[in-house]
Amino acid sequence: xxxxxxxxxxxxxxxxxxxxxxxxxxxxxxxxxxxxxxxxxxxxxxxxxxxxxxxxxxxxxxxxxxxxxxxxxxxxxxxxxxxxxxxxxxxxxxxxxxxxxxxxxxxxxxxxxxxxxxxxxxxxxxxxxxxxxxxxxxxxxxxxxxxxxxxxxxxxxxxxxxxxxxxxxxxxxxxxxxxxxxxxxxxxxxxxxxxxxx
Numbered sequence: 001x002x003x004x005x006x007x008x009x010x011x012x013x014x015x016x017x018x019x020x021x022x023x024x025x026x027x028x029x030x031x032x033x034x035x036x037x038x039x040x041x042x043x044x045x046x047x048x049x050x051x052x053x054x055x056x057x058x059x060x061x062x063x064x065x066x067x068x069x070x071x072x073x074x075x076x077x078x079x080x081x082x083x084x085x086x087x088x089x090x091x092x093x094x095x096x097x098x099x100x101x102x103x104x105x106x107x108x109x110x111x112x113x114x115x116x117x118x119x120x121x122x123x124x125x126x127x128x129x130x131x132x133x134x135x136x137x138x139x140x141x142x143x144x145x146x147x148x149x150x151x152x153x154x155x156x157x158x159x160x161x162x163x164x165x166x167x168x169x170x171x172x173x174x175x176x177x178x179x180x181x182x183x184x185x186x187x188x189x190x191x192x193x194x195x196x197x198x
Contacts, residue, residue, distance in 0.1 A: 001047055001048075001049060001125070001144075001145045001146075002037075002045075002047055002048050002049070002146055002148075002188075002189070002192065003048070003049045003050075003051065003121060003125060003145075003146065003147040003148070004033070004037045004048070004049075004050045004051070004147070004148050004150065004185055004188075005050075005051045005053065005114075005117060005118070005121065005147060005148070005149045005150065006030060006033050006050070006051070006052055006053065006150050006151075006152065006181065007053045007055065007114050007149075007150070007151055007152065007156060007160070008025060008026060008027075008029070008030050008052060008053065008054050008055065008056070008152050009025075009055050009056070009151075009152055009154050009157075010025035010026060010055070010056040010152075010154075011024070011025040011026065011027060011030060011052070011053075011054035011055065011056045011152075012024040012025045012027065012054065012056050012057065012089070013054045013055075013056055013057065013058060013059040013060050013061070013062045013089065013092075014057075014058055014059060014089055014093065015086045015089045015090050016082075016086065016089075018079055018082055018083060018086070021078060021079075021082055025054070025056035025057075026152055026153060027082055027085065028078055028082075029152055029153060029181060029182075030052050030081075030085070030152075031078040031081040031082050031085075032078065032180075032181075032182040033050070033052075033150070033181050033182045033185055034050050034052065034066055034081050035076045035077070035078070035081060035182070036182040036183075036185045036186050036189075037050045037066075037068075037185050037189075038050060038066055038068040038071070038074075039076045044068050044069070044071060044074075045068050045189075046068060046069045047068070047069070047198055048068040049065060049066070049067050049068070050065065050066040050068075051063055051064075051065050051117055052064045052065075052066075052085070053113060053114045053117060055113065055114070059092075059093075059111075060113070061111070061112065061113030061114065062089070062092055062109060062110070062111055062112075063109070063110045063111075063112050063113070063117055064085055064088045064089075064107065064108070064109050065107070065108040065109075065110070066084075066106060066107055067106045067107075067108070068106070069106070070105055070106030071105060071106035071107070072104070072105040072106065074106075074107075084103075084104060084107055087103050087104060087107075088103040088104070088107055088108075088109040089109070090103075091103045091109065092109045092111065095109070095110075095111050096111065097111050097112075098110070098111060098112055098116075099111055100112075114160065115163060118149070118163065118164065118167055118169075119167065121147045122167045122168065122169075124145060125143070125145045125146055125147040126142065126143040126145065126146045126147065126170065127147050127149065127164070127167060127168060127169035127170065128142075128146055128147065128148050128149065128169065128170050128171075128172055129149045129156075129161070129164050129169045129170070129171050129172075130148060130149065130150055130171075130172060130173070130174065130184055130188075131161075131171050131172075131173060132173050132174075132175075132176070132178065133171065133173065134170075134171030134172040134173040135170070135171065135172050135173065136172070136173055136175070137172045137173065137174055137187070137188075137191055138191070140170075140172050142191075142192060142195070142197055144197060144198075146192070146197075148184075148185070148188050149164065149169065150181050150184060150185075151181075152181065153181075174187055
């Protein structure tokens with residue numbers, strides 16, 4: 001299993017306008033990352049989970065999870081992905097803390113934040129934080145079940161980074177060039193694909 005966790009520091013936690021995704025706390029960035037994570041050419045990947053942690057107004061935090069092999073009627077364009085995020089947010093408005101529901105096939109929403117997700121994932125996956133100061137990805141040994149942790153355009157906070165260190169996350173780098181978050185996901189997929197790690 002490949003899991004990608006994206007912390008969107010300003011991502012809206014109530015339904016937003018589909019014609020202004022950047023203005024909804026960079027939901028556009030999240031949609032591009034989700035598309036890159038779960039799609040290959042003309043198909044969905046079968047082994048991917050994407051967790052989007054939203055920490056913006058007005059009801060943070062919330063986590064929306066896309067489970068690739070269970071998805072239906074999800075297509076690789078920003079507006080379509082955003083519409084599914086909106087459906088999940090609409091259904092979350094009366095949820096209690098830590099409650100989890102399936103808003104549509106393969107899409108779940110939960111009133112939880114970054115640290116709870118990481119603690120849960122640390123028990124079942126190899127935690128990997130992508131950062132320029134890490135070990136070169138081409139020299140890194142991956143387990144079968146991995147979780148890649150990414151920040152948004154603002155990156156993760158120092159507190160987030162210290163927490164990941166305490167949780168034993170390994171730090172890897174894609175080199176000296178700073179890539180878009182969606183490009184980082186594509187590179188991670190490529191590295192695992194070429195090694196035959198499913």
